[in-house]
Amino acid sequence: MKIRYFAWMKRxxxxxxxxxxxxDGTDTxxxxxxxxxxxxxxxxxxxxxxxxxxxxxxQRTATFDVKLAGAREVAFFxxxxxx
Amino acid sequence: MKIRYFAWMKRxxxxxxxxxxxxDGTDTxxxxxxxxxxxxxxxxxxxxxxxxxxxxxxQRTATFDVKLAGAREVAFFxxxxxx
Amino acid sequence: xxVRVQEADFDVGAELARVTDGNKRIGxxxxxxxxxxxxxxxEGYHRDRIDALxxxxxxxxxxxxxxEIEAEANRRWPLEATLxxxxxxxxxxxxxxxxxxxxxxxxxxxxxxxxFLVDWLKTKAPFWKLEDTPKGExxxxxxxxxxxxAARWEKK
Amino acid sequence: xxVRVQEADFDVGAELARVTDGNKRIGxxxxxxxxxxxxxxxEGYHRDRIDALxxxxxxxxxxxxxxEIEAEANRRWPLEATLxxxxxxxxxxxxxxxxxxxxxxxxxxxxxxxxFLVDWLKTKAPFWKLEDTPKGExxxxxxxxxxxxAARWEKK
Numbered sequence: 284m285k286i287r288y289f290a291w292m293k294r295x296x297x298x299x300x301x302x303x304x305x306x307d308g309t310d311t312x313x314x315x316x317x318x319x320x321x322x323x324x325x326x327x328x329x330x331x332x333x334x335x336x337x338x339x340x341x342q343r344t345a346t347f348d349v350k351l352a353g354a355r356e357v358a359f360f361x362x363x364x365x366x
Numbered sequence: 367m368k369i370r371y372f373a374w375m376k377r378x379x380x381x382x383x384x385x386x387x388x389x390d391g392t393d394t395x396x397x398x399x400x401x402x403x404x405x406x407x408x409x410x411x412x413x414x415x416x417x418x419x420x421x422x423x424x425q426r427t428a429t430f431d432v433k434l435a436g437a438r439e440v441a442f443f444x445x446x447x448x449x
Numbered sequence: 450x451x452v453r454v455q456e457a458d459f460d461v462g463a464e465l466a467r468v469t470d471g472n473k474r475i476g477x478x479x480x481x482x483x484x485x486x487x488x489x490x491x492e493g494y495h496r497d498r499i500d501a502l503x504x505x506x507x508x509x510x511x512x513x514x515x516x517e518i519e520a521e522a523n524r525r526w527p528l529e530a531t532l533x534x535x536x537x538x539x540x541x542x543x544x545x546x547x548x549x550x551x552x553x554x555x556x557x558x559x560x561x562x563x564x565f566l567v568d569w570l571k572t573k574a575p576f577w578k579l580e581d582t583p584k585g586e587x588x589x590x591x592x593x594x595x596x597x598x599a600a601r602w603e604k605k
Numbered sequence: 606x607x608v609r610v611q612e613a614d615f616d617v618g619a620e621l622a623r624v625t626d627g628n629k630r631i632g633x634x635x636x637x638x639x640x641x642x643x644x645x646x647x648e649g650y651h652r653d654r655i656d657a658l659x660x661x662x663x664x665x666x667x668x669x670x671x672x673e674i675e676a677e678a679n680r681r682w683p684l685e686a687t688l689x690x691x692x693x694x695x696x697x698x699x700x701x702x703x704x705x706x707x708x709x710x711x712x713x714x715x716x717x718x719x720x721f722l723v724d725w726l727k728t729k730a731p732f733w734k735l736e737d738t739p740k741g742e743x744x745x746x747x748x749x750x751x752x753x754x755a756a757r758w759e760k761k
Contacts, residue, residue, distance in 0.1 A: 290661055290733035291744045335747070339731070342666035358663060362747030365660065365691065365732025366639055366703055366723060373505055373577035374588045418591070422575070425510035441507060445591030448504065448535065448576025449483055449547055449567060462618015465638070473643035473698040479719075480636035482621070486710060487629040542629040554642060556723060557754070563635075564716050598713070 284351075286319065288329065289360035292336060295329035312338050313347035315357060329359070336361055367434075369402065371412065372443035375419060378412035395421050396430035398440060412442070419444055450523060450531050452515040454506065456538040459548055468530045468550050475529045477556030479563035481549045487542035497582040504537040504546065507575035511535070514574040522551070522566050526558040533566060535576065565602050572599040606679060606687050608671040610662065612694040615704055624686045624706050631685045633712030635719035637705045643698035653738040660693045660702065663731035667691070670730040678707070678722050682714040689722060691732065721758050728755040 287300040305318050316338075320327045330336070338345050339358040351357065370383045388401050399421075403410045413419070421428050422441040434440065461482060469475050485502045515533050522531060530552035540546060549566045553559040571592075578589035617638060625631050641658045671689050678687060686708035696702060705722045709715040727748075734745035 287663075289663060289731070290735070339663070339666055342663070342669060344670075344729075358666070360663070360731060361733060361744065363728055363731055364734045364745045364747055364751075365662070365730050366727035366751075370507075372507060372575070373579070422507070422510055425507070425513060427514075427573075441510070443507070443575060444577060444588065446572055446575055447578045447589045447591055447595075448506070448574050449571035449595075460618060461621055462616060465617050469638070469640060469699070471699070473641075475640050476642040478636075478638040478640065480634075480638070481712065481716070482625070482634040482636070483712070484625060484631050484634065485629075486632040488710075543625070543627070554644075556637065556639070560637070560716070560720050567712060 284354060285356045286315075287356065287358040289358065291361060292329045292359055295325050297323070297325045310350060310352075311347065312340065312345055312349050312351065312357065315351060316347065316359075367437060368439045369398075370439065370441040372441065374444060375412045375442055378408050380406070380408045393433055393435075394430065395423065395428055395432050395434065395440065398434060399430065399442075450516075450519050451533070452512060452519055453534045454508075454511050454515070455534065455536060458536070458545060459534045461545070461548060464532060464534060464548055465550055468532050468552055472529055472552065474554055475552035476554050477559040478550060478552045479556070479559035480551075481547075481563055481567050482545055483547040483567070485540045485542045485544050485546060497580070497584060497587075499542060499580050499582055501539055501541050501581040502546075503539045503579040503581070505577045505579065506535075506537045510575050515570060518566060518569045518573060521569070522562045525565070526551075526553065526562040527555070528553045528558065528562055531562070531566070533570065535570070535574070537576070568595070568598040568602060571595045606672075606675050607689070608668060608675055609690045610664070610667050610671070611690065611692060614692070614701055615690045617701070617704060620688060620690060620704055621706055624688050624708055628685055628708065630710055631708035632710045633715040634706060634708045635712070635715035636707075637703075637719055637723050638701055639703040639723075641696050641698045641700050641702060653736070653740060653743075655698060655736050655738055657695055657697050657737040658702075659695045659735040659737070661733045661735065662691075662693045666731050671726060674722060674725045674729055677725070678718045681721070682707075682709060682718040683711070684709045684714065684718055687718070687722070689726065691726070691730070693732070724751070724754040724758060727751045 288296045293299050316330050320330050340354045371379045376382045399413050403413050423437045532550040534548040551559045551563040675687050688706040690704040707715045707719040
């Protein structure tokens with residue numbers, strides 16, 4: 284599964300993207316966030332509880348209860364500021 | 367005093383503009399309308415009571431109670447339809 | 450602030466460039482371009498095909514009226530730049546009639562002022578439209594919707 | 606309907622001509638151009654001078670998100686043409702960031718749909734702004750006003 288980070292989260296995590304193989308039981312976006320926090324202090328900071336960030340599963344905005352089943356790409360990013 | 371007519375009023379009156387010398391006592395735009403009606407059947411039709419038209423005195427929109435004192439140009443026209 | 454009344458068509462890109470170029474305080478530019486439609490569509494009234502539109506105006510008064518409308522928009526909103534270009538004369542379907550552009554630091558002010566200018570110029574500037582249709586010429590009547598749109602900006 | 610995400614600047618006049626040319630059913634074209642301001646002005650937060658802005662986006666998702674926003678506008682209003690062009694990359698004050706254009710038979714629909722598109726793309730399309738200021742780089746935070754502006758279009 285490919286994980287992508289955008290804007291300041293990319294800098295805090297330290298990489299723009301990474302391939303990961305989360306353990307069985309990582310069913311939802313929320314589960315994945317919890318698991319990713321353990322990968323490095325940068326991950327823990329970027330994905331901290333209470334940090335304002337959203338997610339997309341296969342390029343569609345997803346809430347943290349969305350199931351990961353079959354997902355190829357999950358992205359994390361701060362609130363959008365385009366326009 | 368110059369009188370100008372616009373849009374369909376110009377065609378109904380028959381001229382785009384005319385010089386007139388209304389009699390003493392023609393104090394307001396409304397007085398002028400009444401007096402102009404007597405100039406021709408075209409005037410009477412264009413300026414008929416109940417017809418939807420407005421006026422401007424010296425190029426500023428004016429209601430019929432506006433005084434003519436010193437006015438050089440009075441215009442009559444149907445409601446605006448620009449834009 | 451700028452107002453122009455002219456017979457010739459205008460170049461939208463060039464006009465807008467003049468509005469914004471060199472002003473780095475504009476964050477949002479709201480623009481309206483009014484065009485001649487090939488159909489006259491007014492709520493259930495008539496739906497005639499239009500071959501051409503002729504806009505008559507009151508030279509002198511028109512410019513003054515547009516300048517007053519523009520000044521009012523600048524009093525009501527914090528604007529960096531405003532432009533009104535209105536054509537007169539004969540135009541065919543697809544041709545541009547009017548351009549209104551408003552630049553402001555904030556997009557909300559730009560949008561509101563642009564709508565205000567379009568609504569007010571329709572009811573407060575001395576223009577009259579004559580349509581050339583297959584049934585002959587006919588003067589466009591005032592549109593109640595335009596009065597309502599203009600009225601929403603009247604100060605209570 | 607058309608959506609483009611690109612690094613290069615766009616030619617407003619040429620883009621708008623493509624939207625309206627050949628379509629004689631458009632009576633009103635409402636347009637918004639977003640530009641880089643030299644000052645970051647957010648309610649009492651900070652007022653830093655901006656030397657440049659860098660827009661990051663999520664290629665692929667951005668195009669999909671903009672197409673969905675555009676499709677939603679076309680569902681809500683009777684539109685003849687819509688266009689969104691959004692840039693990414695580095696831009697300096699005065700440069701254009703985004704163009705939104707909406708053509709409709711009716712000016713009210715054109716204005717409403719244009720405002721809707723601008724409000725929604727600010728909160729629903731994956732773009733992030735990084736400001737280059739005399740104090741260093743800083744990511745632009747989400748603006749509560751943008752959320753409120755977008756929320757007014759949410760169906761009850």
